[in-house]
Amino acid sequence: MSPARVIAFANQKGGVAKTTTTLNLAAAFAEEGHRVLCIDMDPQGNLTMSQGIDPDTLERSMYDVLVHATSIREVIRKREIDVACSSIDLAGAEIALAATIGRERALERALKPVSDDYDFICIDTPPSLGLLTINALTAAHKVIVPVQCEYLSMRGLIQLQNTLSMVRENLNPTVDIQGILPTLVDSRTIHAKEAIEILEENFGDRVFASRIRKTVRFAEAPVKGMSVLRYDPSGTAAKAYRDLAKEILDGAA
Ligand SMILES: Nc1ncnc2c1ncn2[C@@H]1O[C@H](COP(=O)(O)OP(=O)(O)OP(=O)(O)O)[C@@H](O)[C@H]1O
Ligand SMILES: [Mg+2]
Structure with missing residues (x-):
């Protein structure tokens, strides 16, 4: 069994659909039978x-995994x-880790024991380029970069x-951008x-062919604790992330 492919979803700009993309692409991979x-x-x-x-009911969380080397299995639901x-x-983790040796590798270390249990590991990151994102x-x-096209920021x-x-x-040495995803x-x-x-002029074929359109379904689904694939399985929002999953899975073949 080969180890999981690990994908980080990153953009230091807030509200560009990092979390939405992490969850819904992950749900689309799962629909295809991936762990x-x-x-x-x-x-x-x-x-x-x-x-x-x-989050307020959690006894242990990624903070403990990163700072106290608690097994990641203990915080998986x-x-x-x-x-x-x-x-x-977790906001305190950057400070708690700052003085430790190997502080940039805390997550890499935590993932090793579960890497064979999954096909994909999808990491949602905060809107900053601090130690958690590093x-x-x-x-x-690989890194997937969601970009909100209305307020495009090349400098970002x-x-x-x-x-x-x-x-x-x-x-x-080998981490690279898998693709830039136009969202919203x-x-x-x-x-x-x-x-x-x-975006295409500057980043060429690094821009995914898939596009994620604006729809209120993306705001509704998390309130119900669901991905859009479960909340509205036959809708265009679900299809957009299924198409992205296919684009990534076909590209990797
Ligand atoms: N395609 C879309 N259409 C409409 N609303 C969307 C879409 N994608 C995401 N949203 C909504 O936009 C808001 C921001 O999305 P999300 O939380 O995924 O962004 P984020 O980049 O993770 O934000 P942050 O930087 O704060 O972590 C949320 O309210 C989400 O429901
Ligand atoms: Mg987010």
Whole structure:
């Protein structure tokens, strides 16, 4: 059995659909029969909540995994996909880890024992390029970058690429961008079209062919503790992430 493919979802800009993409792409992989673990590396705990788990009720969380080397199995809850849960205490992990040796590799170390149990490990990251995100980039084989096309920020993407180069030089030589995903696309506006064109001019075939359009389903589903694939299985929102999963699975074949 080959070890899991580890994908980090990163963009230091907030609200670009990192969490939404982590969960729904993971659910789409699971629908295809893959064994999937999602890791919540964001102290906001949005991924944890979006599978119907209350972060305030957790006895142990990713904080303990990263800081106290608690086994990751102890913080995994089985839902649509398996979720390694987080709560607000994770915000203290950056400080707690700061003075430790190998602080960038805490997540990589934690994943090793479960790597053979899954086909995919999908890591949601916070909207910053701090130590939690660096841990995710160090543990990952690939990075998926969701980009909101309405407020396109090329400078933000360049900053992310610089961080990734630094990680490649010092920590994880083979990590690379799997693709840039246009999210929250409002296909009625000319602005969205132009934004995608600029993205393609700058990043070429690194931009996924899949696009995630704006729909209220993405806000509704997490309230019910579900992915959009379960909440509205035949809707366009679910189809968008199934198409993305196919694009990634076919590309890897
Ligand atoms: N395609 C979409 N259409 C409409 N709303 C969406 C879509 N994708 C995500 N959203 C909504 O946009 C908001 C931000 O999404 P999400 O939480 O996934 O972003 P994020 O990048 O993880 O944010 P943060 O940086 O705070 O972690 C959420 O309310 C989510 O429900
Ligand atoms: Mg998020």
